[in-house]
Amino acid sequence: MIKLAIALLMVFVNFIMFFLYGSLITGRFKKTGFSATISIITGFFVLLIVFDLCCFPVMLKWRPLSLLSGIWLAVTLGLCAVSVVVNRRLFAECFKRIGRFIADHPYFTAAVALLVLAQLVIIGLSYDFTLDASYYVARVTTDVTTNTINIYDPYTGEWTDHFEFRYFFSTYPTLCAVIAYLTGIHPLTFMKVVMSLTTVILFNLLMFMTGRELFSGEVQKQLAFMFFVGLMLFFFSSIYTPAQFLVTRSYEGKAILGNVVLPFILYLTLLIYKDVRRTDSYVYLFITCLGATALSNSANMLLPAMLFCTLLPAFIKFRARRILVSACLSAAPCIILLLLYVAYVKGMFVFYTYPR
Amino acid sequence: MQNLSIADEGLVYIFKCIAEYSGQCFYMLLYLAALVFIYLKADKKYRGVFIYPAIVAVLTVYNPLVPVLINLSFDVNQEYYRLLWISPVIPAIAFALTLVVFREDRSAAAKIAWFTAAVLLRLGAGKLVYSDGYLRVHNVYKMPQEVIAVSEAIHKDSERSFPKAVCDFGLTMQLRQYDATILLTGTREEYLNMINNIEVDAFIAEKQKHPNRILSVILKNEDVPFNEFKESLDETDTEYVVLMEDNPVNDYLKEAGLKKVSSAGGRAIWKYESGAIEDFEPADYTEVWENQ
Numbered sequence: 001m002i003k004l005a006i007a008l009l010m011v012f013v014n015f016i017m018f019f020l021y022g023s024l025i026t027g028r029f030k031k032t033g034f035s036a037t038i039s040i041i042t043g044f045f046v047l048l049i050v051f052d053l054c055c056f057p058v059m060l061k062w063r064p065l066s067l068l069s070g071i072w073l074a075v076t077l078g079l080c081a082v083s084v085v086v087n088r089r090l091f092a093e094c095f096k097r098i099g100r101f102i103a104d105h106p107y108f109t110a111a112v113a114l115l116v117l118a119q120l121v122i123i124g125l126s127y128d129f130t131l132d133a134s135y136y137v138a139r140v141t142t143d144v145t146t147n148t149i150n151i152y153d154p155y156t157g158e159w160t161d162h163f164e165f166r167y168f169f170s171t172y173p174t175l176c177a178v179i180a181y182l183t184g185i186h187p188l189t190f191m192k193v194v195m196s197l198t199t200v201i202l203f204n205l206l207m208f209m210t211g212r213e214l215f216s217g218e219v220q221k222q223l224a225f226m227f228f229v230g231l232m233l234f235f236f237s238s239i240y241t242p243a244q245f246l247v248t249r250s251y252e253g254k255a256i257l258g259n260v261v262l263p264f265i266l267y268l269t270l271l272i273y274k275d276v277r278r279t280d281s282y283v284y285l286f287i288t289c290l291g292a293t294a295l296s297n298s299a300n301m302l303l304p305a306m307l308f309c310t311l312l313p314a315f316i317k318f319r320a321r322r323i324l325v326s327a328c329l330s331a332a333p334c335i336i337l338l339l340l341y342v343a344y345v346k347g348m349f350v351f352y353t354y355p356r
Numbered sequence: 357m358q359n360l361s362i363a364d365e366g367l368v369y370i371f372k373c374i375a376e377y378s379g380q381c382f383y384m385l386l387y388l389a390a391l392v393f394i395y396l397k398a399d400k401k402y403r404g405v406f407i408y409p410a411i412v413a414v415l416t417v418y419n420p421l422v423p424v425l426i427n428l429s430f431d432v433n434q435e436y437y438r439l440l441w442i443s444p445v446i447p448a449i450a451f452a453l454t455l456v457v458f459r460e461d462r463s464a465a466a467k468i469a470w471f472t473a474a475v476l477l478r479l480g481a482g483k484l485v486y487s488d489g490y491l492r493v494h495n496v497y498k499m500p501q502e503v504i505a506v507s508e509a510i511h512k513d514s515e516r517s518f519p520k521a522v523c524d525f526g527l528t529m530q531l532r533q534y535d536a537t538i539l540l541t542g543t544r545e546e547y548l549n550m551i552n553n554i555e556v557d558a559f560i561a562e563k564q565k566h567p568n569r570i571l572s573v574i575l576k577n578e579d580v581p582f583n584e585f586k587e588s589l590d591e592t593d594t595e596y597v598v599l600m601e602d603n604p605v606n607d608y609l610k611e612a613g614l615k616k617v618s619s620a621g622g623r624a625i626w627k628y629e630s631g632a633i634e635d636f637e638p639a640d641y642t643e644v645w646e647n648q
Binding site for chain 2: 003004007061062063064125126127128129131133134135137138141142144145146148151153154155156157158159186188189192193207210214215220221224225226228229231232233234235236237238239240241242243244247248254257258262263266269270273274298301302305306308309310312313314317342353354355
């Protein structure tokens with residue numbers, strides 16, 4: 001019971017981290033107004049980017065997970081402290097605004113909370129067997145157990161002589177290993193409870209934001225929208241749909257890609273259509289695409305396609321060069337990583353797990 | 357998608373891919389209907405978010421030529437379906453249904469009736485993800501108790517810090533998620549290749565000779581001579597074999613001279629005692645770090 005309570009507390013801590021990380025960016029755009037929801041979603045991707053910066057030098061020097069954990073903890077505490085200091089006024093105003101909204105719409109708030117809670121309970125209490133977990137979860141458990149980063153094969157536990165490049169830039173499992181190591185939460189619990197619930201809440205937060213934009217804050221419609229979305233999650237089930245990924249394997253990077261990254265790009269497209277000159281949308285777009293490369297190798301294929309399909313029509317409509325520049329800049333990290341992967345597959349280079 | 361090949365299906369691939377992707381659900385059709393509704397009835401400003409991207413997607417991702425052309429340079433057989441994720445099926449349908457329910461000319465009773473109809477449409481168009489049964493977890497690890505029981509039983513018996521085992525497929529896929537101090541003989545690919553009778557090239561076959569020999573016994577009950585089976589256990593440093601209690605291979609293991617040391621999680625745990633099994637030593641990078 002204590003273990004479960006700690007895991008649930010960690011979900012809350014996750015959101016505080018995302019909020020503080022995101023506020024470092026969102027708090028700088030004074031003209032558009034500070035948004036807690038955008039800060040949380042953006043913060044998740046900022047966190048992934050910062051983690052990447054900490055992770056690669058440590059991993060490529062074959063240093064232990066404990067060292068990476070120490071570095072990342074110091075960086076995170078520092079950045080969160082900076083965020084609190086520089087954004088404290090924004091936070092105070094924001095919390096007051098949220099309080100007012102809840103006071104003005106108590107039934108809507110309660111209904112949304114119930115809707116999300118129902119999803120969390122159903123997904124959180126369900127058992128599901130997926131083959132991919134034998135890699136993604138075992139990778140986290142292996143790293144924590146051996147105090148290493150990607151050195152051992154998650155399937156067997158044997159030492160591997162090179163980093164598997166397909167997963168090299170997907171540092172999200174390593175981030176999970178680091179937090180599991182720091183908190184002492186079993187990696188399996190961290191992945192299947194903490195990250196699973198975190199992803200479901202992030203998804204609902206995005207649907208809340210999307211509904212608010214689509215229905216201009218009409219809460220009744222927004223609630224109906226969220227209800228339909230929530231219902232469909234459990235019924236659009238083949239083993240390939242993002243909904244199925246969210247319901248059965250929400251802790252995986254692919255599930256986050258399909259259910260957080262892509263809907264957030266859709267949401268940002270809504271913002272761009274609302275005001276094409278809003279600079280922050282483009283910045284969030286870039287941060288999202290860069291951060292998403294840490295989630296799954298699939299992001300490198302999906303995000304350029306998504307950007308092309310959503311922003312090409314916007315560019316044709318508005319003829320705004322900033323849309324084109326933003327789309328190219330956002331797709332660039334994915335395309336570079338894709339090309340690197342192709343070069344690796346063609347045998348042009350390899351990263352060994354020992355000095356040669 | 358495991359069962360579809362772009363090279364074999366050609367221009368038909370994308371249609372079969374969409375069919376597989378949809379499963380027994382009609383949500384892709386509902387998505388199409390939602391797009392038509394949004395185009396005709398919703399404010400024009402939403403076309404940029406839902407309609408125009410869908411048109412570009414039809415010309416690219418859903419274009420039958422595109423997977424065929426990409427497949428000439430890259431193998432995307434397993435991943436192409438993920439490109440369908442870029443279509444916002446769930447938000448688009450939810451948006452359209454909300455617009456239908458909340459049309460301005462409707463009374464409160466009509467809204468409730470339309471809302472109910474929309475819910476029923478949703479339910480009817482899909483398949484409940486738990487239609488084969490809802491399995492509840494019983495611990496904070498979201499892992500069957502059997503896995504935990506086997507892990508504890510092996511550690512109780514073994515004197516090694518990193519004991520090595522070979523298990524049935526289900527257990528193999530789960531054991532190291534819970535306990536990474538137990539090493540396993542056989543990767544996921546080796547298991548799947550053995551179960552699905554997939555031939556591998558000669559180089560890989562030679563490399564995987566010993567794991568495959570063990571897997572051929574425990575997965576297919578092949579009659580491998582005892583000395584060869586034991587040789588493979590030695591070569592792979594496998595100390596334990598874990599199989600379901602009712603698995604007929606248990607008789608083979610007994611005859612081969614393995615000792616049943618425990619029963620846990622509905623499984624028999626067999627120990628192979630041999631002086632040839634070496635202890636697993638984690639890689640030591642201390643010297644490397646000192647020289648960096």
